Amino acid sequence: xxxxxxxxxxxxxxxxxxxxxxxxxxxxxxxxxxxxxxxxxxxxxxxxxxxxxxxxxxxxxxxxxxxxxxxxxxxxxxxxxxxxxxxxxxxxxxxxxxxxxxxxxxxxxxxxxxxxxxxxxxxxxxxxxxxxxxxxxxxxxxxxxxxxxxxxxxxxxxxxxxxxxxxxxxxxxxxxxxxxxxxxxxxxxxxxxxxxxxxxxxxxxxxxxxxxxxxxxxxxxxxxxxxxxxxxxxxxxxxxxxxxxxxxxxxxxxxxxxxxxxxxxxxxxxxxxxxxxxxxxxxxxxxxxxxxxxxxxxxxxxxxxxxxxxxxxxxxxxxxxxxxxxxxxxxxxxxxxxxxxxxxxxxxxxxxxxxxxxxxxxxxxxxxxxxxxxxxxxxxxxxxxxxxxxxxxxxxxxxxxxxxxxxxxxxx
Amino acid sequence: xxxxxxxxxxxxxxxxxxxxxxxxxxxxxxxxxxxxxxxxxxxxxxxxxxxxxxxxxxxxxxxxxxxxxxxxxxxxxxxxxxxxxxxxxxxxxxxxxxxxxxxxxxxxxxxxxxxxxxxxxxxxxxxxxxxxxxxxxxxxxxxxxxxxxxxxxxxxxxxxxxxxxxxxxxxxxxxxxx
Numbered sequence: 001x002x003x004x005x006x007x008x009x010x011x012x013x014x015x016x017x018x019x020x021x022x023x024x025x026x027x028x029x030x031x032x033x034x035x036x037x038x039x040x041x042x043x044x045x046x047x048x049x050x051x052x053x054x055x056x057x058x059x060x061x062x063x064x065x066x067x068x069x070x071x072x073x074x075x076x077x078x079x080x081x082x083x084x085x086x087x088x089x090x091x092x093x094x095x096x097x098x099x100x101x102x103x104x105x106x107x108x109x110x111x112x113x114x115x116x117x118x119x120x121x122x123x124x125x126x127x128x129x130x131x132x133x134x135x136x137x138x139x140x141x142x143x144x145x146x147x148x149x150x151x152x153x154x155x156x157x158x159x160x161x162x163x164x165x166x167x168x169x170x171x172x173x174x175x176x177x178x179x180x181x182x183x184x185x186x187x188x189x190x191x192x193x194x195x196x197x198x199x200x201x202x203x204x205x206x207x208x209x210x211x212x213x214x215x216x217x218x219x220x221x222x223x224x225x226x227x228x229x230x231x232x233x234x235x236x237x238x239x240x241x242x243x244x245x246x247x248x249x250x251x252x253x254x255x256x257x258x259x260x261x262x263x264x265x266x267x268x269x270x271x272x273x274x275x276x277x278x279x280x281x282x283x284x285x286x287x288x289x290x291x292x293x294x295x296x297x298x299x300x301x302x303x304x305x306x307x308x309x310x311x312x313x314x315x316x317x318x319x320x321x322x323x324x325x326x327x328x329x330x331x332x333x334x335x336x337x338x339x340x341x342x343x344x345x346x347x348x349x350x351x352x353x354x355x356x357x358x359x360x361x362x363x364x365x366x367x368x369x370x371x372x373x374x375x376x377x378x379x380x381x382x383x384x385x386x387x388x389x390x391x392x393x394x395x396x397x398x399x400x401x402x403x404x405x406x407x408x409x410x411x412x
Numbered sequence: 413x414x415x416x417x418x419x420x421x422x423x424x425x426x427x428x429x430x431x432x433x434x435x436x437x438x439x440x441x442x443x444x445x446x447x448x449x450x451x452x453x454x455x456x457x458x459x460x461x462x463x464x465x466x467x468x469x470x471x472x473x474x475x476x477x478x479x480x481x482x483x484x485x486x487x488x489x490x491x492x493x494x495x496x497x498x499x500x501x502x503x504x505x506x507x508x509x510x511x512x513x514x515x516x517x518x519x520x521x522x523x524x525x526x527x528x529x530x531x532x533x534x535x536x537x538x539x540x541x542x543x544x545x546x547x548x549x550x551x552x553x554x555x556x557x558x559x560x561x562x563x564x565x566x567x568x569x570x571x572x573x574x575x576x577x578x579x580x581x582x583x584x585x586x587x588x589x590x
Contacts, residue, residue: 215508233459235467331460
């Protein structure tokens, strides 16, 4: 996760101007990445080594050469062998002594001329630093190699998303909150979720928690199934006020079961949807949607996709949308998911299976598996890793979440 | 009796192969009666979460409706027989519903939510007891045969000739693996 990425996110093929026609204002919230503990930690891991003073600088380069030949230390390749007038001799085992250390090197043929032969224990960084912050801590102790992961630094410094991206995120989270309120009113846990194709800024599905009817209908499980519906599959019936959008040629079709005109809330939502559709048409029309003949595959993970985005934006401004999603889109590959509260373990793993690209959530939850109890996105042995960001409209999300938790406590 | 339920689950896993799905089968037993039996339907539904266990839970809900039973009560007294260690998602679902017991066949090195990848039990206040190893070889053989054979929906990475067959199940890249 957070490996090297090609140029990405903010450079989207669809211009932002059309998306924010209502002049949305960025509210006060702070997006935080959910990263591996060892990346976020304030401390770096240390380990003990023996270092010795080089008494005659003329011998320095010979000593380094010989030490690397007679006693290389593969686990410390991130460290320089020498610092100022000291060299690293060996890892310092607990029971080791300076005398044993020197004797061992002599036995292996080290010429100790120019060496003080009075090693001292010193703590040095145990691992290659992953972030610039850790690097700066590390070099206070010993000179260290550092290969900066530019993408990770962008994530850590909050430079990954610009204001237009944040407005987009806020817009999606508002839709989640709308769904969350509906969920709450109809006996769910007050959670709303949305799946978007970030390459086209196209909402694929909106769903809400419906566990009052069936305990496994968490918002994420619902919305994943809605995406399946949009690809001609799906296992559950589409519920009240849950949407998925189906590609049909260049026209968008909204699918929504149990939609009744008599319901005022539904009517407003449909209007909202058609506005969204017209924006889609406008932007794609002006950019020339059906340029070229190729179907840009958005299968195969982030890198491929990021490349596709930049390539297509160079040539024609927008990715060609395959009218038959069944063959072009492979489950949720490349899609981003927004959800009003942190997903539980079941849902977090469902998102791994579905191969989403990013997960954005509003507020933490006591059952959460993307930061609270565990960080499922950082489990290295899993075959897919998505990025996680938390905190969009956090206070509003927390408000609904707290109400739900309080109600739960009263019931118990 | 135990073996009989697992045999039924293995039959379902075999059926999954015929349907081009990853061979995992599952049966739910309540009061000595099979109330749900299912297999993976990931490719069919285009939904990577449609694992055997979740399909069986849906069936259980249907069964409860038809028989006028309370879902939570039935689930808490119900035993699960599944050919492969439930993945993190399914294990979490089963724990969260407090099913009475889970017995599985072979391990799931890639996604296992019992012991293989993540012990999900510690995340739940009242986890369901899980035991593995019943008819493990047969369950594993089905998986091996599946990945050796033709899964029309799975991409086929190049596999070195000398690679052990057991590694094949790990290397094959398919979301349908459970």
